[in-house]
Amino acid sequence: MKKIILIFICMIFIFFLISKPKLNITSSIIFDPQSIWIPTIATHSVDGDVTSLINESDDSTSVVDNNEYIDITLWNETMNPSATDIVVIFYFEVDVTDTNFEWHVNITSPASLAGEACLIDPNGVPGNYSCNLTAAGVDTPDELNSLDVRLIGVENPDQGPPDNGEVDYVYLNITYILIPYLQVSLEEPPSITNIPQNQTFTVNATVYCQNGECGNVQGIVRYNSTGLNPDQAISTIPGAEPFYVLEQNPLSCPTNPLTDGEFCNLTWRVNATGQIGSDWKVGVLFSSDDPSVSDNHTSNSTVSITTCTIDIDAAWSRIDFGVLQPGQSIEAPGNQNHLYNITILDTTTCPSDIYLMGTDLQNGTSIIGVGNITWNSTQVSQKSLSKTYQLAGSSLDSGTNLTTFYWISVPTGIPWGKYNGTLYVKGVQSGTQP
Structure with a gap:
C-alpha cells in the first residue's frame, strides 16, 4: 500500500516523510585528560x-x-x-x-x-x-x-x-x-518498509569512532527471532527464513582499525523469505575487538513481508485555484496541459488501484466543503471529491500514468481569499480497499 499526501493551498503540496534514526551511544574508558x-x-x-x-x-x-x-x-x-x-x-x-x-x-x-x-x-x-x-x-x-x-x-x-x-x-x-564509543545509525531500510516475499532489500548502517581508538570494528545485521528487538544474526544460507544475506554477515570495516573521528559504512543485501503478512525488526549490532569499547546497536526498522510492492509518485506539487471569489467556477490551471499525472513507478510489482480523498478548504474560520471540488480522470464528467476514498483508476500496471483533472465551484456568501486543504492519493493492490 502506498499513500501520497498533497495539501491544497487552493493549491496542492506533496510531502515525502523520511524517518532518520537517532544515534545510540555506549562507551568505555580510554584516557584521562x-x-x-x-x-x-x-x-x-x-x-x-x-x-x-x-x-x-x-x-x-x-x-x-x-x-x-x-x-x-x-x-x-x-x-x-x-x-x-x-x-x-x-x-x-x-x-x-x-x-x-x-x-x-x-x-x-x-x-x-x-x-x-x-x-x-x-x-x-x-x-x-x-x-x-x-x-x-x-x-x-x-x-x-x-x-x-x-x-x-x-x-x-x-x-x-x-x-x-x-x-x-x-x-x-x-x-x-573521556570515553571512546561507537556512534551508530541505520541508514536503510526506512523505519517502516514493505518488501514482497522473495525480493531483496538493502540494509545500510554507519559507525563512527568517537573519543579515541576503537580497534577493529564489525557490524552484524540481525532480526528479532525471539523477542521484540533484533537478537539473532540473519543467516547467510540461501533460503533461510525469514531472511538471508547475500554477503557475509558480519562485515568488517574496510579501514580497520578505526581511529578517533573515523567512520565506516556497511551494506548488506537481504532477501525476504518469511511468511506473507509477517513483520520483523531489523537492525545492525556494531562491536570492536578492543574489550574497552562497548558494543552498540542501531535503531531498528520494521520490515513487513507482503505479496507485492506499490510505489506511486506525482510530478506536480500543488493545485493552485488562486484567490477564490464567491460564486465562481474555476478549472484547475494544469487541466489543459494534463499536468496532474499520478505515476505507477517501475518498482511496483503488482497491478494497482488508485484512490483519491480530500478535506474541506479553510481560510481562517471560513470553510468551503470538500464536495465543492470536483475531479475526474477525463475532462468530460465531474465527480465531487469526498472525505472518503474514491476509486480513480484500477488494475494499473507499473509504468502507467493516470491523468486527473480538478475543478472548484465557490459557494456564495463566503469571504474571498486563499483557501487551504489536503488531497490524499493512495495506491493499493488491485481489488483491495485503502
Whole structure:
C-alpha cells in the first residue's frame, strides 16, 4: 500500500516523510585528560564586566570590597557529554587582601547545587587559593556545562578600611575520564518498509569512532527471532527464513582499525523469505575487538513481508485555484496541459488501484466543503471529491500514468481569499480497499 499526501493551498503540496534514526551511544574508558577553563563572562556586583581583569594572571585586578562579589556565568569550554569521573577545582589568585578578608565560593547554577561550596580565609596572604567544586556536587557533564560561580568578599570581623581584596586570575582545573564509543545509525531500510516475499532489500548502517581508538570494528545485521528487538544474526544460507544475506554477515570495516573521528559504512543485501503478512525488526549490532569499547546497536526498522510492492509518485506539487471569489467556477490551471499525472513507478510489482480523498478548504474560520471540488480522470464528467476514498483508476500496471483533472465551484456568501486543504492519493493492490 502506498499513500501520497498533497495539501491544497487552493493549491496542492506533496510531502515525502523520511524517518532518520537517532544515534545510540555506549562507551568505555580510554584516557584521562586535563582541562583549564577561564571565564568569558564575569560581572562585578558594582563595577560590571570584569572578565578581562580576571581571566589571566597579570597585574590587572578586580577589587572586591566588603560584601561585593563577582559572578562567573560563562566559561570558554564545555564538557564532552561522555566524560566520567569529573573532578572540578575552582582556583582564584589573590594579589592583595585585608587580613580579615574572607572569600566565599558559592555555586549559583545548577539550581540543584546552589549554595556555598567553600569559605577561604587567606589571612592577608596573597596567593592562589582553591575550592573543590566536585566535593560540592559538580561531577557530571550537564552540571559542569551549566556551572555558575559567585565569588564573594567578606571582611570578618569588619574593622573598617581597608576591607577589600584584589582578584587577578580565576579559572577551573578539570580532570576527567573521556570515553571512546561507537556512534551508530541505520541508514536503510526506512523505519517502516514493505518488501514482497522473495525480493531483496538493502540494509545500510554507519559507525563512527568517537573519543579515541576503537580497534577493529564489525557490524552484524540481525532480526528479532525471539523477542521484540533484533537478537539473532540473519543467516547467510540461501533460503533461510525469514531472511538471508547475500554477503557475509558480519562485515568488517574496510579501514580497520578505526581511529578517533573515523567512520565506516556497511551494506548488506537481504532477501525476504518469511511468511506473507509477517513483520520483523531489523537492525545492525556494531562491536570492536578492543574489550574497552562497548558494543552498540542501531535503531531498528520494521520490515513487513507482503505479496507485492506499490510505489506511486506525482510530478506536480500543488493545485493552485488562486484567490477564490464567491460564486465562481474555476478549472484547475494544469487541466489543459494534463499536468496532474499520478505515476505507477517501475518498482511496483503488482497491478494497482488508485484512490483519491480530500478535506474541506479553510481560510481562517471560513470553510468551503470538500464536495465543492470536483475531479475526474477525463475532462468530460465531474465527480465531487469526498472525505472518503474514491476509486480513480484500477488494475494499473507499473509504468502507467493516470491523468486527473480538478475543478472548484465557490459557494456564495463566503469571504474571498486563499483557501487551504489536503488531497490524499493512495495506491493499493488491485481489488483491495485503502
